[in-house]
Amino acid sequence: xxxxxxxxxxxxxxxxxxxxxxxxxxxxxxxxxxxxxxxxxxxxxxxxxxxxxxxxxxxxxxxxxxxxxxxxxxxxxxxxxxxxxxxxxxxxxxxxxxxxxxxxxxxxxxxxxxxxxxxxxxxxxxxxxxxxxxxxxxxxxxxxxxxxxxxxxxxxxxxxxxxxxxxxxxxxxxxxxxxxxxxxxxxxxxxxxxxxxxxxxxxxxxxxxxxxxxxxxxxxxxxxxxxxxxxxxxxxxxxxxxxxxxxxxxxxxxxxxxxxxxxxxxxxxxxxxxxxxxxxxxxxxxxxxxxxxxxxxxxxxxxxxxxxxxxxxxxxxxxxxxxxxxxxxxxxxxxxxxxxxxxxxxxxxxxxxxxxxxxxxxxxxxxxxxxxxxxxxxxxxxxxxxxxxxxxxxxxxxxxxxxxxxxxxxxxxxxxxxxxxxx
Numbered sequence: 001x002x003x004x005x006x007x008x009x010x011x012x013x014x015x016x017x018x019x020x021x022x023x024x025x026x027x028x029x030x031x032x033x034x035x036x037x038x039x040x041x042x043x044x045x046x047x048x049x050x051x052x053x054x055x056x057x058x059x060x061x062x063x064x065x066x067x068x069x070x071x072x073x074x075x076x077x078x079x080x081x082x083x084x085x086x087x088x089x090x091x092x093x094x095x096x097x098x099x100x101x102x103x104x105x106x107x108x109x110x111x112x113x114x115x116x117x118x119x120x121x122x123x124x125x126x127x128x129x130x131x132x133x134x135x136x137x138x139x140x141x142x143x144x145x146x147x148x149x150x151x152x153x154x155x156x157x158x159x160x161x162x163x164x165x166x167x168x169x170x171x172x173x174x175x176x177x178x179x180x181x182x183x184x185x186x187x188x189x190x191x192x193x194x195x196x197x198x199x200x201x202x203x204x205x206x207x208x209x210x211x212x213x214x215x216x217x218x219x220x221x222x223x224x225x226x227x228x229x230x231x232x233x234x235x236x237x238x239x240x241x242x243x244x245x246x247x248x249x250x251x252x253x254x255x256x257x258x259x260x261x262x263x264x265x266x267x268x269x270x271x272x273x274x275x276x277x278x279x280x281x282x283x284x285x286x287x288x289x290x291x292x293x294x295x296x297x298x299x300x301x302x303x304x305x306x307x308x309x310x311x312x313x314x315x316x317x318x319x320x321x322x323x324x325x326x327x328x329x330x331x332x333x334x335x336x337x338x339x340x341x342x343x344x345x346x347x348x349x350x351x352x353x354x355x356x357x358x359x360x361x362x363x364x365x366x367x368x369x370x371x372x373x374x375x376x377x378x379x380x381x382x383x384x385x386x387x388x389x390x391x392x393x394x395x396x397x398x399x400x401x402x403x404x405x406x407x408x409x410x411x412x413x414x415x416x417x418x419x420x421x422x423x
Contacts, residue, residue, distance in 0.1 A: 124158025216358025
């Protein structure tokens with residue numbers, strides 16, 4: 001067994017592995033399918049917005065597990081709820097329902113536009129359900145020819161064959177053909193292109209309120225309102241993919257609340273479980289009816305463990321005080337990024353909403369976002385990218401002010417190191 005040393009984590013001593021050659025980055029290459037290229041360090045412990053690796057090195061987490069760890073690592077209340085539920089009931093399958101699932105569904109319905117909820121394991125599963133619902137609803141009510149889905153170029157909706165096809169990024173469909181048909185892509189935020197593409201054959205229009213993988217691009221108010229109006233005109237479902245923007249990420253419970261519109265279908269995952277895998281599709285009564293008994297399902301969807309944790313996350317996040325705290329942290333991070341940019345002039349634009357923030361690199365640094373990620377890791381800071389030209393930050397929604405300050409100091413050092421290497 002590997003030896004361990006005690007690392008003091010905000011008053012609690014937690015064991016952190018010193019590393020073991022038997023479980024190392026080399027092990028990954030030996031036993032894992034090579035579809036990932038993980039960083040050289042292996043995290044073994046986290047608390048709040050700090051993470052420790054096998055050697056006891058400490059990192060500030062500005063990545064949040066790609067906008068998943070909404071309350072940071074090992075949040076005491078989530079640990080308590082998970083532990084309590086684990087002692088009671090883990091799994092039943094969809095043959096039976098359970099109390100945590102019903103409580104969570106009630107919270108989602110009572111606090112959003114929705115009337116009904118379908119639980120799944122991941123964002124891809126939730127989106128798969130949404131797209132299937134759109135086609136089935138159209139087929140049952142208007143005929144099988146109304147099956148076309150309109151989505152945005154450079155979107156991201158998951159890794160199933162259906163969801164990557166809707167996503168509109170060729171790099172994710174290459175080699176997996178033939179892909180599902182009946183999908184049209186338009187430029188993001190281009191209402192005129194949508195007007196030209198939509199027809200009586202359109203069953204759904206799919207939009208991310210902020211394109212995450214596509215570069216942290218927020219939808220404009222005019223675009224969102226235009227999508228809503230066109231969907232009404234052509235009797236198509238407006239589907240909002242809020243996998244990344246939901247559960248307080250933008251400073252509202254869900255991002256659609258910024259725009260003064262209601263979708264017909266919304267998908268939510270990532271932060272919903274605060275790190276525990278769970279997802280949901282939300283919709284209205286008249287559309288939910290199309291998914292009759294046996295038409296769709298998910299073995300693990302709505303399992304008691306996931307729903308109990310998500311219920312706790314929801315109750316913490318969905319308060320005016322917490323959401324105002326997200327907006328306050330947004331301003332702190334934007335101010336720090338602007339100061340860094342005045343020093344280094346590396347960002348063409350800093351954009352996003354809430355704590356989903358992107359920094360688009362200037363022309364001379366295009367293609368260098370991964371290098372910046374590597375340099376940040378060297379400075380003990382975890383960040384993300386959104387394509388080759390954009391740095392992405394998605395920290396815990398309750399990240400302490402001190403961690404923001406320390407993380408930004410490390411980001412500044414990482415940018416300096418990147419520029420020196422490029423020179």
